[in-house]
Amino acid sequence: MSHTYRYPRPALTVDIVVFGLDAEDLQVLLIERDGKPFRGQWALPGGFVDVGESPDDAARRELEEETGLSEIFLEQLYTFGNPGRDPREHVVTIAHYALVNLNEHDVKASSDARNAAWFSINDLPKLAFDHSEILKVALDRLRAKVRYQPIGFELLPKKFTLRQLQHLYELILDRELDKRNFRKKVLATEIVKETNQFEKDVAHRAARLYRFDQRKYDRMTKQGFNFEV
Amino acid sequence: MSHTYRYPRPALTVDIVVFGLDAEDLQVLLIERDGKPFRGQWALPGGFVDVGESPDDAARRELEEETGLSEIFLEQLYTFGNPGRDPREHVVTIAHYALVNLNEHDVKASSDARNAAWFSINDLPKLAFDHSEILKVALDRLRAKVRYQPIGFELLPKKFTLRQLQHLYELILDRELDKRNFRKKVLATEIVKETNQFEKDVAHRAARLYRFDQRKYDRMTKQGFNFEV
Numbered sequence: 453m454s455h456t457y458r459y460p461r462p463a464l465t466v467d468i469v470v471f472g473l474d475a476e477d478l479q480v481l482l483i484e485r486d487g488k489p490f491r492g493q494w495a496l497p498g499g500f501v502d503v504g505e506s507p508d509d510a511a512r513r514e515l516e517e518e519t520g521l522s523e524i525f526l527e528q529l530y531t532f533g534n535p536g537r538d539p540r541e542h543v544v545t546i547a548h549y550a551l552v553n554l555n556e557h558d559v560k561a562s563s564d565a566r567n568a569a570w571f572s573i574n575d576l577p578k579l580a581f582d583h584s585e586i587l588k589v590a591l592d593r594l595r596a597k598v599r600y601q602p603i604g605f606e607l608l609p610k611k612f613t614l615r616q617l618q619h620l621y622e623l624i625l626d627r628e629l630d631k632r633n634f635r636k637k638v639l640a641t642e643i644v645k646e647t648n649q650f651e652k653d654v655a656h657r658a659a660r661l662y663r664f665d666q667r668k669y670d671r672m673t674k675q676g677f678n679f680e681v
Numbered sequence: 682m683s684h685t686y687r688y689p690r691p692a693l694t695v696d697i698v699v700f701g702l703d704a705e706d707l708q709v710l711l712i713e714r715d716g717k718p719f720r721g722q723w724a725l726p727g728g729f730v731d732v733g734e735s736p737d738d739a740a741r742r743e744l745e746e747e748t749g750l751s752e753i754f755l756e757q758l759y760t761f762g763n764p765g766r767d768p769r770e771h772v773v774t775i776a777h778y779a780l781v782n783l784n785e786h787d788v789k790a791s792s793d794a795r796n797a798a799w800f801s802i803n804d805l806p807k808l809a810f811d812h813s814e815i816l817k818v819a820l821d822r823l824r825a826k827v828r829y830q831p832i833g834f835e836l837l838p839k840k841f842t843l844r845q846l847q848h849l850y851e852l853i854l855d856r857e858l859d860k861r862n863f864r865k866k867v868l869a870t871e872i873v874k875e876t877n878q879f880e881k882d883v884a885h886r887a888a889r890l891y892r893f894d895q896r897k898y899d900r901m902t903k904q905g906f907n908f909e910v
Contacts, residue, residue, distance in 0.1 A: 460732045461693050464773060503689045503771045507762040531760045531775050533736040542732045544693060546760050546773075600829075 462533065462542040466511040467498030467583065469529065469549040469590035470521065472557075473607040477572040478623040480587060481552075481559060482579070483518055484567035489539050490580035496587070497568070498545065511548040519559050519568050525606040526550040529590055537582045549590040551606035598624050602643050602664075602672055611647060611661040614638065643669050691762065691771040695740040696727030696812065698758065698778040698819035699750065701786075702836040706801040707852040709816060710781075710788060711808070712747055713796035718768050719809035725816070726797070727774065740777040748788050748797050754835040755779040758819055766811045778819040780835035827853050831872050831893075831901055840890040842880060843867065872897050 470481035482494040499514040501507060507528065516522045526548055533544035559568055571577065573591065576584075598604040604620055618634050638644050644662045651658040699710035711723040728743040730736060736757065745751045755777055762773035788797055800806065802820065805813075827833040833849055847863050867873050873891045880887040 459729075461690060462730060462732055464690050464693060500688075501691060501762070501773070503691055504764045505771075506764060507760060507773065528759060530757060531736060533730070533775070535733045535735065542734075544730070544736065544775075546762070 462544045463538075464501045465498055465543055465545040466501055466507055466514055467496040467545050467547050467586060468511050468515050468526070469496055469547065469587055470515070470519070470524075470552060471549065471590075471594060471607065472552050472554045472570055473620060473623070474554050474570075477574065479554070479570040480573055480576070481519060481521075482569060482571055482577070484569075485580055493580040494569075494571075494577045495580035496547075496583045501546070507546045508548075511546070511550075515550065521550070521552060521557055521559060524550050524552045524557065525603065529586070529593060532582060532586060534582070545586075547586045547590070549593065551594075551603065553607055553609055555609045594624055595626075602641070602669055605643070605664060605669070611649060611663050613651060613659040613661060614644075615659060617644070617662070641668075641672070643672060691773045692767075693730045694727055694772055694774040695730055695736055695743055696725040696774050696776050696815060697740050697744050697755070698725055698776065698816055699744070699748070699753075699781060700778065700819075700823060700836065701781050701783045701799055702849060702852070703783050703799075706803065708783070708799040709802055709805070710748060710750075711798060711800055711806070713798075714809055722809040723798075723800075723806045724809035725776075725812045730775070736775045737777075740775070740779075744779065750779070750781060750786055750788060753779050753781045753786065754832065758815070758822060761811060761815060763811070774815075776815045776819070778822065780823075780832065782836055782838055784838045823853055824855075831870070831898055834872070834893060834898070840876060840878060840892050842888040842890060843873075844888060846873070846891070870897075870901070872901060 472479045472481060481497065483497045485491055485493055485495050497515055497518040499510070499517070501510040505513070508526070511526060512522065515526070527550075529547040529549045531544060531546045533542075535542045537543065537545075554570070559570070576587070578584075579587065594604075598621060604624055605617075607620055608616060614635050617638060618629055618631065621634070622629055643664055645665050647661045647663055649661045651661065701708045701710060710726065712726045714720055714722055714724050726744055726747040728739070728746070730739040734742070737755070740755060741751065744755070756779075758776040758778045760773060760775045762771075764771045766772065766774075783799070788799070805816070807813075808816065823833075827850060833853055834846075836849055837845060843864050846867060847858055847860065850863070851858055872893055874894050876890045876892055878890045880890065
C-alpha cells in the first residue's frame with residue numbers, strides 16, 4: 453500500500469501482557485525470541501500492526517499466532533513510544549493486557565516464537581526491550597482496576613469458591629484480606645451468585661461453588677463499582 | 682531516515698483534548714482545519730509523530746505549534762486506530778488530554794491552524810474524523826479520574842474559593858453537589874490549605890481563598906485517593 457504522507461513514520465507494533473492464575477500464583481505469559489534483536493531472551497507476545505488493521509485486531513491476531521490463545525478478555529493498556537526502546541529503529545508499541553483462566557485455556561508455542569511459557573510475576577526473567585516497564589504498568593493497571601471493575605473475575609473458572617476469589621484478590625493486590633469482610637463485600641456487590649454445587653476431591657471440607665451473574669457483571673464492568681477490600 | 686522494516690506501516694499522529702474552565706462552563710479547545718480532509722471543520726489540535734520523537738513530546742510540540750499552549754498538565758488518553766477513521770489512509774492516533782486554567786493561559790491560533798477557539802462541552806460543533814468519539818472518551822476519563830486523583834485542580838487558578846472548587850466538580854461530574862458535604866470531604870483530604878486572603882471585587886460576601894499543598898497534592902496524584910463526592 454502506498455503512503456499518502458511521504459515522510460518517514462515510526463514503526464507500529466502491539467505487545468500483550470497476558471495474566472493467568474494458577475493455584476499458587478499470578479502468572480504472565482512470555483515468549484522466547486528467536487529473531488533479532490534480543491534473540492533467546494524472553495519478551496511479551498506481540499508484533500507489527502498491519503496497514504488496515506485496528507490495534508485491537510492486531511493484538512488478538514498476534515496473541516493467537518504466538519500462543520494459540522483466542523477469545524479472551526483483552527484491553528488496551530498504554531502506548532510506549534520512546535525512540536530508544538528498540539535498537540533497530542523508532543518503534544511505537546500499543547501495549548494491551550489480557551486475562552485468561554489457566555484451567556480453560558492451554559498455551560502452545562507457535563511457528564513465530566521458539567517457546568512460550570508462564571512465569572510467576574514474583575520470579576521473572578530479564579525481559580527484552582522495555583517489556584519489564586510495560587509489565588509493571590500492566591500490573592499497576594490490574595491492581596487499580598480490580599478496585600472499581602470486576603475484571604479480576606476473568607481469571608477464575610466458571611464456578612469457583614469464595615476462597616479462590618479471595619485468593620485471586622490477594623494475589624493481585626499483593627496483601628492478605630480479612631475473610632469475613634471480603635465475603636461480605638463480594639456478596640454485597642450481587643455479582644456473585646451461589647450455586648447448589650460444592651468442591652470435589654478436596655482434603656478440606658468441600659466449599660460451596662459460586663458463579664457470576666453475567667448481566668450484573670457486564671453492567672458493573674461498564675459502570676464501574678467501588679470495591680475497596 | 683530509512684526503515685529497517687520494509688513493509689508499509691500505518692501513519693502515526695497525536696491528538697490532544699484540551700479542557701479549560703471559565704466561570705460558566707467546562708470548555709474544550711478546537712482548531713479550524715485549513716487543510717484536507719475536513720477543510721473548514723473543527724477538530725482537536727494534533728499532528729504527525731516525527732521519527733525519533735516520543736508521543737508525549739509530539740503532543741506537546743503540536744499543542745504549542747497550533748495553540749501556543751505549553752507547560753500544562755498533559756497525559757496520554759487512548760490510542761485510536763480503526764482503519765476507516767481517516768479517509769486518506771490508515772492513520773493511528775495516540776490521543777492525549779490536557780487541563781489548563783483559562784485565567785493563566787491564553788490561546789492563539791498559529792500558522793498551522795486557521796483558527797483556534799474554546800467551545801463549551803455542552804455546545805460543540807460537528808467535529809472532523811472520529812474526534813467526537815475521542816472527546817467523549819476524554820470526558821469519561823476526566824469524570825472517572827477526579828474521583829481518585831486530584832487532577833481536576835489543574836483547571837483552577839493558584840488561589841481559589843471553595844465555591845469555585847465545587848463548581849469545577851459540578852461541571853466535570855455534571856451534577857449538583859451538597860455544599861456542606863463537599864467542603865467537609867475536600868478539607869478532609871488535606872490537599873487544600875486555607876490562606877489569609879479573600880476574594881476581591883465581588884458582589885456577594887467575599888469568600889476565603891484556598892491553595893493546594895503541593896507536596897500532598899503530588900503524593901496523592903501518584904497514590905490516588907478515594908474522593909466520592
